[in-house]
Amino acid sequence: MVIDYVKIKVISGNGGNGAKSFRREKYVANGGPDGGDGGRGGNVYFKVDSNINTLLDFKYKKIFKAESGKNGEGARRTGKSGEDLYIKVPKGTIVKDLDKDVIVADLSKDDDVFLIAKGGMGGRGNQHFATPTRQVPNFAEAGQKGVEKNISLELKMLADVGLLGFPNVGKSTIISTVSSAKPKIANYHFTTLEPALGVVRTKSNNGFVMADIPGIIEGASEGVGLGLKFLKHIERTRILLHVIDITGSEGRDPIDDFNKINDELKKYSEKLAKKEQIVVANKIDSLTNYENLERLENLCKNKNLKLFKVSAVTKQGLDELMEYISKRLNEIPKEDIVNVDDTYEVSEKLDQTINVYKKQEDYYVVDGAPIERLMGKVNIFDSESRQYLQKCLNGLGIMDRLKKLGLKDGDTIDIDGYQLEYSE
DSSP states (O other): OOOOEEEEEEEOOOOOOOOOOBOOBTTBSSOOBOOOOOOOOOOEEEEEOTTOOSSGGGGTOOEEEOOOOOOOBTTTBOOOOOOOEEEEEOTTEEEEETTTTEEEEEEOSTTOEEEEEOOOOOOOOGGGGOOSSOOSOOOOOOOOOOOEEEEEEEEOOOOSEEEEOSTTSSHHHHHHHHBSOOOOOOSSTTOOOSOEEEEEEOTTSOEEEEEEOOOOOTTGGGTOTTHHHHHGGGGGOSEEEEEEETTOTTSOOHHHHHHHHHHHHHHHOHHHHTSEEEEEEEOGGGOOOHHHHHHHHHHHHHTTOEEEEOBTTTTBTHHHHHHHHHHHHHHSOOOOOSOOOTTOOSSOOOOOOOEEEEEETTEEEEESHHHHHHHTTOOTTSHHHHHHHHHHHHHTTHHHHHHHTTOOTTOEEEETTEEEEOOO
16 A cells, blocks of 8 residues: 555644752752753654655554653753654655645655754743842743644655556556566556556666556546546656557557647646657557557657657567666756745744733733743742733833723733732
8 A cells, every 4th residue: 555645743842841949958048049941842853764665654643742841950950851753754755834835845865854843942940030139039931832733745756757658558567577666467457556666777787767657547637547646756757658559459549548648747737748758659569550650650750759669578679768768867957846945934933912902991901922921931929920020011011001001000900811900
């Protein structure tokens, strides 16, 4: 079974909380705050593993979560950082952020590694909040939360040459003859239910990778048969080998077959339709209707296409074909088919929106992500911590905004769910 498209969720680790601690040592009075920082949350990476060929493992596991950082401790001890998570994927994997609808990575090289989700930063311990006027800070900072991302992984084969053609024209026989690939071969449609890769070694000792693409038929670009699924696989090939049954043994017309396949390529992708094609008239050993061959020769001449006459069964013409392909591949540069978003931010930008509004006559509300983060490092039951909160609210301009809304002595301010009475 080949699994070539999956959707998963990745979650980076939360940062550990900073510690609220005070030095307690015999004969040392007023030792001061010594709370350590929380550890960083684990990052999530994708990493190419050459031993993996499909995305099958992701069929049974959909959520991948990195380890969270440990909380800080006393004596200025920093919490242990969370272990990074490396998710192994096969070479040729395309990574897409579904929430933003952008392709973020094309993992096409051995040992490619991509950071997809950054772990949260650890919170600061109370040692960082000591000042000449706040010598006993009874609060610390909470760690940042990790990020969740919905991701799709799509596997596209990395082949130099793609074999095209209707079912039962001899593609599987060709690839099994010229390479070590062993596809199932039989005289019925859709024998090949999944792409097969084979490494071809020519007599001149040059090598390239060939892919046998399952039968693409009329309507494939709209999802008929197996076509739409496997049209994706040939986007990375540099040459298309268009195999045609020149005998028309199944009652099909070779020229009509050629045109229908190319129509499907064009409907799927204009770029795919413009790839170099080499036309292969297969089963030449069984040809009796030479008019078919003459018509195909004229078509290739008019379209300036190279035509090879071969027999996959007798191996006639195959060596010459493979040598020609090898020569052309040396002349055709490799290109990146996938457009990766180079502006993609791995770390989510923190929301800086602060909402300040009057809910009723004597009741005001302050909320938003920055306020939630602020309250994560405030001990609302400690006077010095409340003073720190007051200073932050003033620094953010929130108190001025509240006063413009009519805040007066005795009114209630709801700050991220905590109700405080305002006093002039």
